[in-house]
Amino acid sequence: MTDRPTANSKARARNRPTADDYFQGIRDRNLSMLARAFTLVESSSPRHLKVAEELLTRLMPLTGNALRIGITGAPGAGKSTFIEAFGLLLVRQGKRVAVLAVDPSSGVSGGSILGDKTRMTNLSSEKDAFIRPSPSAGTLGGVAHKTRECMLIAEAAGFDVILIETVGVGQSETMVADMTDCFLGLMLPGAGDELQGIKRGLLELVDVIAVNKADGKNKDAAELAARQYHNALDSITGRHFDDAPAILTCSARENLDIDKVWKAIEKRCRLRKDSGDFQRRRQQQNLRWLWSIVEDQLRHVMHTHPAVQAICNDVETNVLDGSMPPAAGARRLFSALNLDPSNL
Known part of the structure; x- marks a missing residue:
């Protein structure tokens, strides 16, 4: 049985700020909306991630x-x-x-x-x-x-x-x-x-x-x-x-x-x-930030993907008891995503 949205949950959803609301609040230097924007981007909730990404994209020129x-x-x-x-x-x-x-x-x-x-x-x-x-x-x-x-x-x-x-x-x-x-x-x-x-x-x-x-x-x-x-x-x-x-x-x-x-x-x-080093540093920092995000998201996929989760306990057990080298265990986890590190 699936839970149906209640009247209260629907009202909360209607009252959630949109990316437009956050953007305008930040432009207006509204400190309350600024604090809420910080909370938004710090959230790991999937429903917040898309709004946060849209907001940051719009804010970049500023x-x-x-x-x-x-x-x-x-x-x-x-x-x-x-x-x-x-x-x-x-x-x-x-x-x-x-x-x-x-x-x-x-x-x-x-x-x-x-x-x-x-x-x-x-x-x-x-x-x-x-x-x-x-x-x-x-x-x-x-x-x-x-x-x-x-x-x-x-x-x-x-x-x-x-x-x-x-x-x-x-x-x-x-x-x-x-x-x-x-x-x-x-x-x-x-x-x-x-x-x-x-x-x-x-x-x-x-x-x-x-x-x-x-x-x-x-x-x-x-x-x-x-x-x-x-x-x-x-x-x-x-x-x-x-x-x-x-x-x-x-x-x-x-x-x-x-x-x-x-x-x-x-x-x-x-x-x-x-x-000219000031701007070069910032450009290089953005590139390193890009790859930091890629690594974080890859790690998240490895910890949450159903195919990985299905074999994760067995792989960890085999590594713990010494029957499988960690490198082989990592390769098996990658193979669950149809990825072979040696061929990438």
């Missing part, structure tokens, strides 16, 4: 005018405090700022606290600022699954600067570096220990290093850390002088030298625009 800045740092580096101070600086300069703050999801329940907005109360109360916390939901790279889509929506809504806060620090942060124009690494004083444990891959990606908490008794330690980064960077990464990240100190808590961080970001982006 995107690309914002400056995209990724911000990462180890736990305790003060990312939320810094972003609030940084965002307030930009708002006072007449800019509209959107913050896409990614909170780590629980590996057990999948839940997320989504507390970034509550930690940025002053910024969230500004009419020219918008903070969107999203769960990482297990996505690698320090970003949520649909951060790129949310970034485009924010750009279409007229925000001048998009700040993407990552869940932490590590080599998987390549993803956020691969969707932004400038990548800021927020560091703590005491670089001696930190340089030993910091990921080499991160230093190869960042455009600006800001040693935070450079105030009070930490001021000397922060300046020492900055000098140590200067001395160690060439030997660690081998980057050329003209591509070396700017290194400076600041204090988000005391609102000291935050403007210098902004000037360093502006300078890096200006140099890239003058050389």
